Amino acid sequence: MPGQELFQPNPPADPSQLPDSILEYSVKLNTKDYLKPDELKNIQMFRRAADYIAAAMIFLNDNVLLKDKLTHDQIKPRLLGHWGTCPGLTMVYAHINRLIRNNGIEALYVVGPGHGAPAILSCLWLEDSMSPFMPEITQDNAGLKKLISRFSAPGGFPSHINAATPGAIHEGGELGYALSVSFGAVMDKPDLVVACIVGDGEAETGPTATAWHAYKYIDPAESGAVIPIVHVNGFKISERTIYGTMDNKEMTALFTGYGYQVRIVEDLENIDQDLAASMDWALGEIRTIQKAARSGNPIVKPRWPVLILRTPKGWFGPKAFHGELIEGSFHSHQVPLPNAKTSDEELSALHDWLSSYKPEELFTESGVPVPEVLSIIPEKAQLKLGQNPDSYSTYVPLITPDWKPLCGERGSQDSCMKAVGRFLKEVVKENPTTFRVFSPDELVSNKLDAVLDDSGRNFQWDIASRGKGGRVIEILSEHTCQGMLQGYTLTGRTGLFPSYEAFLGIVHTMMVQYAKFAKMAVETTWRQDVGSLNYIETSTWARQEHNGFSHQNPSFIGAVLNLKARFARVYLPPDANCFLSTVSHCLRAKNYVNLMVGSKQPTPVWLSPEEADQHCIAGASIWKFASTDGGVDPDVTLVGIGVEVTFEVIAAAALLRKLVPELRVRVVNVTDLMILSSSGTHPHSLTDEAFDSLFTKDKPIHFNYHGYPIELKGLLFGRPRLDRITMEGYKEEGTTTSPFDMMLCNNTSRYDVAIAAVRAGARVNPKVAVDAHAKESYIKHLIKKDRDFILEHGKDQDDCFDTPKFD
Structure with missing residues (x-):
């Protein structure tokens, strides 16, 4: 049987000795001469222009197009930024542009390598997606100088992606969340494709490891798709990455086991041909899966595409300096020439490096990108990666049903969670494509199961458990639930995260990163409102049932209290009726982090519906x-x-x-x-x-x-x-x-x-x-x-x- 070697009872002790037949599971494509000469040239010119600007951002505060020999006073006083990941990010950006231009797809680009902002900002400027939101960043000499000189400078652009970055739906300051955010973003958006870069450093995190299973919760009949691209450049800050030490047989075995179709992209001599063919293949596979599902004949266990992109770290940067390898090593991770401000030798090396991109061929005298560079950019503004409305302006307010008929009588006993479950059941009916519950396998335990009466879970991986459009995502990974919730919320919908109280702390830092994104989003002039991030904390220490000391931890309250006051809301409704009033309010509220804490056990109903509403309004x-x-x-x-x-x-x-x-x-x-x-x-x-x-x-x-x-x-x-x-x-x-x-x-x-x-x-x-x-x-x-x-x-x-x- 083909491939049976994958299941040998006694695999070789040395993974490098895995049988070559495993590679049969990786997709082979004919990439020779895949692109027409002009298309290939234009993509390569776009990449050169983007890489030049990205490198210049890290170093320069003046002479941004290298009109003269660089001087020390044209170098920033503090050099910040991460060069090593930039060439790979700009290359993928160029090829997503090609995919959009040729197919008219709606796409977003989610970047896991957090400090790759120079790459993204440079591409945004080239496609003129900065000036619609920041009119001073024009597509000319003046705008380019502002972009380059303000990078990693006080009052300027940070070195990681954030809410002030057009097209971003992901706070890039902490690794691990890009993949789950991407899957959350495509839910209920059938025409959206998210290209997600997972760096090989990020791939070492626990949240990313579990998020590889997230596609098993995507119904191709109702949702879009993610193209995951694992960017393997081999190094993190000062050490090799795990993925960087894995050969193609190991990578193929790993991702085949996850359930993906694997395509290795590594032909450095013809990398653009290789990547173009691979991106077209990935989109073709997505459309095949979606067409089958949308015609009523879904593929059982569809294997979605994943690309493994191998490039040198800091590609096309300085090769070596002072006897140390830079390109292809951890030395290129951040600033390759850190003493350019004071060292004549490093300044000269920087000038030679930047000159190698030949900026005079890429920009006109007035600083406008030449037509060849612009030719690969989508013509319609809303199709540009930086201007897709899904990233900043598609919020759909939730329709919340009247909660008062669902209340218990004053003096009766009712469970806060049972009451909320009844309410959520109605919310799902009123909002069939704009509301989801993300729950770490605790919905029934938390007494919220009424929501399942008319809507199943949305697990898709086999026939027995296929959810057929259910509104509940249950995966026993708080990180994945949180990431999906963030992606779903930041693309205009509303979600809810119910959890055991003791384990919400698992996503503490993810929640904080989201709150930072929300703060920056509110402070921009162009991002519109989004729904709030909504948590229900129950199964509390006060009614622990059979659980012991391990299940006692109300510390997530403190985590939310520590947020900036503008965004933090913590509610502890005293009975079921008050909880109904509170959850109805929170699901309608915008831009907050809402935490609601309550019991799942029956407790007295102290207040009538009218009294409860007045009490909650007063606080x-x-x-x-x-x-x-x-x-x-x-x-x-x-x-x-x-x-x-x-x-x-x-x-x-x-x-x-x-x-x-x-x-x-x-x-x-x-x-x-x-x-x-x-x-x-x-x-x-x-x-x-x-x-x-x-x-x-x-x-x-x-x-x-x-x-x-x-x-x-x-x-x-x-x-x-x-x-x-x-x-x-x-x-x-x-x-x-x-x-x-x-x-x-x-x-x-x-x-x-x-x-x-x-x-x-x-x-x-x-x-x-x-x-x-x-x-x-x-x-x-x-x-x-x-x-x-x-x-x-x-x-x-x-x-x-x-x-x-x-x-």
Whole structure:
């Protein structure tokens, strides 16, 4: 059987000895004379022009077209940028242009090598995609000087791709995410093709390793396609790459195993012929797969194309200097001639290097690219890679159905997640092509499974599990879910990422990188709004079920709190009705990072739909039903922030009404965490006057908080009279135990709240003070009794979570 050697029971110990028959699985093409002479010449001239500008960006602040001999004062004072990846990036850019021009396709270019900005910026300038967004970057001498001199200079262009880069949908500052972002971008955009460069350094990251499976979640009937291009140039900062040490047999075996068709592009003498044929082949394979699916006869396990592009690191740069190889080594990774500002020898070498591109052949006297360079660029502006509307202006607002009919009755029990699942089911119906749920294999566990009633999962890899257009992507990789969510959001749609609370931290840095992109996007004049990045955090430490210490970690709240206030939103709705109001708001909101934290277990519905909406609009309110005399003139204010800890505050208020009737208690619930931040530090923060109105001006306040108390301290810092505040929250205590014991372990139980209230009340109310010690001792006795019961019976008291009664 052909190819059976792939499954030998005892493969050779030396991978280089793998049988040559493995290479049968790589695609062979006839690339000889594939391009017509004029087309080949024009592509090569475009590449030379782009490489010249990219190299000049790293070094020059003047004399940008080398009209005179370079001088030291024409070199930037600080040399930043990564040259090594640029020649490969510009070459691929040229060939995507050819693909667009010949086929009229809509395309985006997602670049994994983060610091390859010189390559992309140079190509954008050549296709005149800078001036529509930055009118001062004109396609002439003046504009070119601005582009080159501003690169990696204060107030100018950074050395990595970001939101100020036309055509970008990916923050290039951190490696690993390009591939998953690309797959997210093509979902529900059937005509879009994303060419994604994965550098061989980026290929070493965990997020990239899993994202290779992302095509198995792409339905070719409804979505576009990704052409992944693995750019193997062999080196990272100062070491070889793993992929760079793998031969073609190993690469073919690896990607064939992933399920791809592999094409090796490595004929350096005829690289443009090779790449042109390979890109045409890849697009042809995509169209074959899509045509079959769209005609109702989808290919089972379609093998999508992947290109393995081998080029020297820093190709066409300096070959060697001072006895060290530069081209084809790690020395070309960043700045090949780092002392050009001060060394005559290096300055001369730089002049020779830049002169080798013959800029006088590539640009007119006025600095305009010559017709041959411009000839490969798409004629229609919207087809240019830098001006595709998908990258900056295609946001479709989500239609959110009325959530109030889905609410539970006040006084009933309902799961926040069950309620949200009912709502999401309706959202999917209203938005069949602009909304998706990206979930790391936890949707049913998180009680959101109602969304699956009318919409399946979208796993595509075999007949048994084919989703047929389902709106749910479930892959047990938080990184891949996050990347897909980012790509989907930044190309105009809206997504939701529900997760176990403990594991959202896995995508902490990805979320931060996205927030940086969002910040820069808002600060541009030309990027339009996008939907918010929406997280639901559930399966919390407070209701851990069978899980133990490993599943207790609310730290993602702090990660969002640390973002710039303009973009950070954290909500802890206290019941199912409030959660419905919150999620409806978040799915409509634009440009934020929204984090919603709630329970999946049934808990009391405290507020009617109308009350819930008013409460969420305010961000916090006094719960009169649980307060003494409706909260008027309290001795102490008890604050709940989070579903389960709010229940404990309500239970504490009921207990205190019986045990210490002379204590006057006000109960406040906070659902919008950001209102607590010091006045003026966040768009939602309360004024000091509003804060005093809610929490009193001078009476003690005790917070019972779902997250880490240090987060709350940071928010409140700057508020006056903080010495009256005490707080408890999660403190890394607990194991596989009962729900109420988790409250006891972390001092967030009703008993702990009651003790804090008695102590605080004793300072301001003499009637409380006379019995404070006795009451506190009795409450501690109740703690001992409950803990003994839990240890003996392995469960909480039967009435532990009955809704508290206030007579």
